[in-house]
Amino acid sequence: MNIGQASNASGVTAKMIRYYEQIGLVRPADRTDSNYRSFNDRDINDLRFIKRARSLGFSVKEITNLLSLWRDRTRPSREVKGIADGHVADLRSRIAEMQAMADTLSALSDCCAGDDRPDCPILSNLSGDTPAIAPDQSQA
Amino acid sequence: MNIGQASNASGVTAKMIRYYEQIGLVRPADRTDSNYRSFNDRDINDLRFIKRARSLGFSVKEITNLLSLWRDRTRPSREVKGIADGHVADLRSRIAEMQAMADTLSALSDCCAGDDRPDCPILSNLSGDTPAIAPDQSQA
DNA sequence: CCTTGACCTTCCTATGATGGGAAGGGGTAG
DNA sequence: CTACCCCTTCCCATCATAGGAAGGTCAAGG
Numbered sequence: 001m002n003i004g005q006a007s008n009a010s011g012v013t014a015k016m017i018r019y020y021e022q023i024g025l026v027r028p029a030d031r032t033d034s035n036y037r038s039f040n041d042r043d044i045n046d047l048r049f050i051k052r053a054r055s056l057g058f059s060v061k062e063i064t065n066l067l068s069l070w071r072d073r074t075r076p077s078r079e080v081k082g083i084a085d086g087h088v089a090d091l092r093s094r095i096a097e098m099q100a101m102a103d104t105l106s107a108l109s110d111c112c113a114g115d116d117r118p119d120c121p122i123l124s125n126l127s128g129d130t131p132a133i134a135p136d137q138s139q140a
Numbered sequence: 141m142n143i144g145q146a147s148n149a150s151g152v153t154a155k156m157i158r159y160y161e162q163i164g165l166v167r168p169a170d171r172t173d174s175n176y177r178s179f180n181d182r183d184i185n186d187l188r189f190i191k192r193a194r195s196l197g198f199s200v201k202e203i204t205n206l207l208s209l210w211r212d213r214t215r216p217s218r219e220v221k222g223i224a225d226g227h228v229a230d231l232r233s234r235i236a237e238m239q240a241m242a243d244t245l246s247a248l249s250d251c252c253a254g255d256d257r258p259d260c261p262i263l264s265n266l267s268g269d270t271p272a273i274a275p276d277q278s279q280a
Numbered sequence: 281c282c283t284t285g286a287c288c289t290t291c292c293t294a295t296g297a298t299g300g301g302a303a304g305g306g307g308t309a310g
Numbered sequence: 311c312t313a314c315c316c317c318t319t320c321c322c323a324t325c326a327t328a329g330g331a332a333g334g335t336c337a338a339g340g
Contacts (some may be wrong), residue, residue, distance in 0.1 A: 004287065014288090015328065034335055036288055045267065052266050057241045060326075070263045080262050081254035084245055091242040095235055101197040102231040105224055114221035122220050123210045126192050127185065144316065154317090155299065174306050176317055200297075281340100288335065299323080306317065 003029075006039040010047035017047065025050065025060055025067070058087055143169075146179040150187035157187065165190065165200055165207070197231055198223075 003014045006029075012020070017037075020026045026046055029037035049070065053063045062083055069075045069083075111121040143154045146169075152160070157177075160166045166186055169177040179187075189210065193203045205223055209215045251261040 002288070013327085016326080018290090019327080034288080036335080048268055049266050052268070054326090055241075056245050056266075057238065066263070066266065069260075070267060074258055075260075076256045077252050077258060077260035077262075078254045078256065080260045081249055081252045084249045084252070084262050088242050088246045088249065091238050091245070095238050095242065098197065098231050098235050098238075101195075102228050102235065105196050105231070106228045109221055109224045109228065112217050112221045112224070114218045116216045116218065118214055118217060120209075120215075120217035120220045122217075122224050123206065126189050126196075126206065127210060128188055128192070142317070153298085156297080158319090159297080172306095174317080176306080194297090283340085284338090286336085289333080290331105292329105292331085294329080295325105295327085297324100300321105301323105302319105302321085304318080307315090308313100310311100310313085 001039040001044070002032075003037050003039070006037075006044060006047065009044045011051045012047045020047075020050065020060075023060065025064055056087075057091060058083075062087060141179040141184070142172075143177045143179070146177075146184060146187065149184050151191045152187045160187075160190065160200075163200065165204055196227075198227055202227060 001009065003017055006012075006017060007014045010017075017026075017029075021028055021037075026043070029039055029043060032038050046067065049067065050063055053066055058066065065083055066080065069080050105122075108122045108125055113119070141149065143157055146152075146157060147154045150157075157166075157169075161168055161177075166183070169179055169183060172178050186207065189207065190203055193206055194200075198206065202223055206220065209220050209223075245262075248262045248265050253259070
């Protein structure tokens, strides 16, 4: 399988496959006589693994760990769970942050007429006139 | 006020103030004879505005628009509301995405013993053994 | 056999917002 | 006058991804 076929089979773009190889996330693929990369089923499995882990929001660094744990048949599941839980905590904290932003902003938007008149509580708030509605104006 | 004082007064780092000037988000500050940037109260207000808008997750591009609307006393509030609502929608969709990741992952983690044994449903799922629990394995 | 078109290779560049750091000049207090 | 801190510009790094250029390769068909 050349890189285009591997891309189709794994859902990872050719560009990203080369990148993952370059940063050492996957082992360098075999090469044909004409220097084309050649992928086997195991490579495809790795790429699919990566694809799924990325879709769950794991960083490349985390995936490096997950991949090596995946290949180690004797690893304790504790380690994997640790990585996963850390990532969940990270996700939840980012979610909370964005949720707070969305709530603040949509409250402001609800107060805004949204018509031809220039009065706008959204801009008023951003310019500091009404600090009450912005809970984290000074340090966020 | 030189850039350090402006930074303290606005909460925007000196580094970022220079960057915002460079990309045209704020007008170039006045210069002293010795080429130091010199900021007045209005500049500080702009920087504070930017700081707050960033803390609400607006991109620099969005803030460019907000700033020009802010300066235009006759703008219709509709435009501002439009930007804000678009941004809220964007936030909410990213939140939903991350929420789905977190839920999937924490369900997997709940199934993982997290002890010395090697069996790990998290890795099993990532490697494609149990596709049922991953709702968006193919396109996300 | 040669051309065409699709594919591959490497290398460079950009994104967005931010931080780090080097090299050199300025300003002020002691 | 000399420290010492602040300022200046310029370069580089992050993270994951995409775009593109220049050139080599392969398979199919004329």
